[in-house]
Amino acid sequence: MAERIVLNTDIRxxxxxxxxxxxxxxxxxxxxxxxxxxxxxxxxxxxxxxRNDVVEALKEMKxxxxxxxxxxxxxEYHWKDGIGPSEERKRMINTHWxxxxxxxxxxxxxxxxxxxxxxxxxxxxxxxxxxxxxxxSEWVEYLTFNGVSPMAELRQKNGQEDAWSVKYFGVGNENWxxxxxxxxxxxxxxxxxxxxxxxxxxxxxxxxxxxxxNADDYNWTEVLMREATRFMDSITLHYxxxxxxxxxxxxxxxxxxxxxxxxxxxxxxxxxxxxxxxxAIMDKYDPEKRVGLIVDEWGTWYDVEPGTNPGFLYxxxxxxxxxxxxxxxxxxxxxxxxxxxxNIAQTVNVLQAVILTEGxxxxxxxxxxxxxxxxVHQDAELLELTxxxxxxxxxxxxxxxxxxxxxxxxxxxxxxxxxNLNHAxxxxxxxxxxxxxxxxxxxxxxxxxxxxxxHNSFEQPEAVTPQAFSAFKLEGDTLTVELPPMSVTVLxxxxx
Ligand code: AHR
Numbered sequence: 001m002a003e004r005i006v007l008n009t010d011i012r013x014x015x016x017x018x019x020x021x022x023x024x025x026x027x028x029x030x031x032x033x034x035x036x037x038x039x040x041x042x043x044x045x046x047x048x049x050x051r052n053d054v055v056e057a058l059k060e061m062k063x064x065x066x067x068x069x070x071x072x073x074x075x076e077y078h079w080k081d082g083i084g085p086s087e088e089r090k091r092m093i094n095t096h097w098x099x100x101x102x103x104x105x106x107x108x109x110x111x112x113x114x115x116x117x118x119x120x121x122x123x124x125x126x127x128x129x130x131x132x133x134x135x136x137s138e139w140v141e142y143l144t145f146n147g148v149s150p151m152a153e154l155r156q157k158n159g160q161e162d163a164w165s166v167k168y169f170g171v172g173n174e175n176w177x178x179x180x181x182x183x184x185x186x187x188x189x190x191x192x193x194x195x196x197x198x199x200x201x202x203x204x205x206x207x208x209x210x211x212x213x214n215a216d217d218y219n220w221t222e223v224l225m226r227e228a229t230r231f232m233d234s235i236t237l238h239y240x241x242x243x244x245x246x247x248x249x250x251x252x253x254x255x256x257x258x259x260x261x262x263x264x265x266x267x268x269x270x271x272x273x274x275x276x277x278x279x280a281i282m283d284k285y286d287p288e289k290r291v292g293l294i295v296d297e298w299g300t301w302y303d304v305e306p307g308t309n310p311g312f313l314y315x316x317x318x319x320x321x322x323x324x325x326x327x328x329x330x331x332x333x334x335x336x337x338x339x340x341x342x343n344i345a346q347t348v349n350v351l352q353a354v355i356l357t358e359g360x361x362x363x364x365x366x367x368x369x370x371x372x373x374x375x376v377h378q379d380a381e382l383l384e385l386t387x388x389x390x391x392x393x394x395x396x397x398x399x400x401x402x403x404x405x406x407x408x409x410x411x412x413x414x415x416x417x418x419x420n421l422n423h424a425x426x427x428x429x430x431x432x433x434x435x436x437x438x439x440x441x442x443x444x445x446x447x448x449x450x451x452x453x454x455h456n457s458f459e460q461p462e463a464v465t466p467q468a469f470s471a472f473k474l475e476g477d478t479l480t481v482e483l484p485p486m487s488v489t490v491l492x493x494x495x496x
Contacts, residue, residue, distance in 0.1 A: 010435030029312030035348030075129030081105020098311025128172030208411030292340035299352030319449025
């Protein structure tokens with residue numbers, strides 16, 4: 001058999017930043033309100049208004065970083081609306097997302113409390129599109145300044161004595177679109193101006209993040225890197241995977257055909273080319289790789305569930321989404337010398353969510369299980385791995401059948417993540433374990449679907465869950481694995 005995977009267990013390629021496993025939560029639909037925030041008076045068990053079940057699930061998955069408050073909402077958000085006594089906070093319409101009433105009950109203090117409860121880094125996205133330099137500057141002062149100043153006093157008046165520690169700060173979101181419809185030259189100048197007033201106070205060092213490109217808009221990256229490299233620590237990239245090419249008919253989250261299943265995976269694989277090409281531009285202006293690439297919005301985007309508010313972006317999540325997650329995370333690993341953070345859109349009840357809620361009920365989606373299985377890669381060392389994959393073809397179009405990645409953790413345990421994209425066939429592959437002196441013990445976990453749209457519902461919340469995996473045989477230094485159709489598998493190889 002020609003196809004195989006070669007894993008060089010002794011060739012390390014640098015750290016996989018845990019922040020690649022980051023998430024994104026916007027004031028959109030039922031992500032923040034209902035999904036995360038229910039308020040202290042809710043019958044749903046909560047801590048100071050934040051749902052306990054959701055917090056526990058996200059902690060279990062080791063969420064490393066959370067981006068907030070948008071998205072498009074970020075460039076319409078005025079942070080002072082979300083501080084002070086909650087009953088006095090402004091009520092307004094979220095005009096961008098479904099016309100819902102935004103009561104501002106979830107604001108800066110609540111977000112920082114959430115991050116504290118999750119044990120994750122906050123990533124705050126400031127407003128360039130409709131906000132002022134002063135407003136952004138004061139937000140950073142409010143958050144991080146510990147001396148005598150109007151914003152520090154205001155924070156203290158609102159009950160937070162000490163400044164918080166905030167590392168990641170984004171200067172605008174999608175400023176080529178919902179964040180102001182700007183040209184890259186104009187935004188580059190605005191970025192330089194706004195970031196000047198995003199100050200480092202005391203020991204708090206801000207990692208300044210410039211708004212980057214939409215998908216394959218390579219010119220945006222070119223202009224930003226040319227004009228502003230020395231003012232940024234990272235630049236972003238947004239890419240969503242749609243089954244079709246029509247934003248008005250994106251395709252359904254469940255009940256789709258094999259054609260849409262296949263196209264979705266093919267389009268998800270495009271992330272590799274996108275990241276490679278944006279990085280090539282970054283390399284030109286920043287050969288030392290000081291500036292990171294942050295893919296702070298990615299994931300699948302389908303038509304909303306029938307009967308739900310089109311502005312709420314609520315969609316189901318199937319084994320197809322699990323495969324998109326698995327192969328995309330493998331791509332990010334490969335580029336982890338430059339991709340230092342990624343944030344799947346969005347945490348709860350919106351787009352490719354890891355969690356869905358309905359009243360007091362909560363379920364974990366197939367995408368959640370992939371993040372939970374893959375958490376072993378967080379901060380581990382990437383290992384050199386090559387895949388000579390079998391071909392998966394559908395109606396004359398070909399893609400690789402298998403996506404794979406491997407890392408070694410601080411205890412010397414090697415983890416290999418493997419996705420079999422093929423909807424109909426198992427993939428039987430020999431995995432050559434090079435550089436492993438002596439014996440090894442192997443165990444595994446797999447997530448597979450019985451149909452192309454296998455998913456968890458509130459009636460059957462455990463239809464798609466990880467199972468122990470034993471379809472492998474270790475002979476000498478060859479580990480032959482049989483990956484079920486439509487599956488994501490993680491192997492743990494412990495040298496003896
Ligand atoms: O995630 C939904 C939206 O997609 C975000 O608000 C925006 O940044 C992007 O267009």
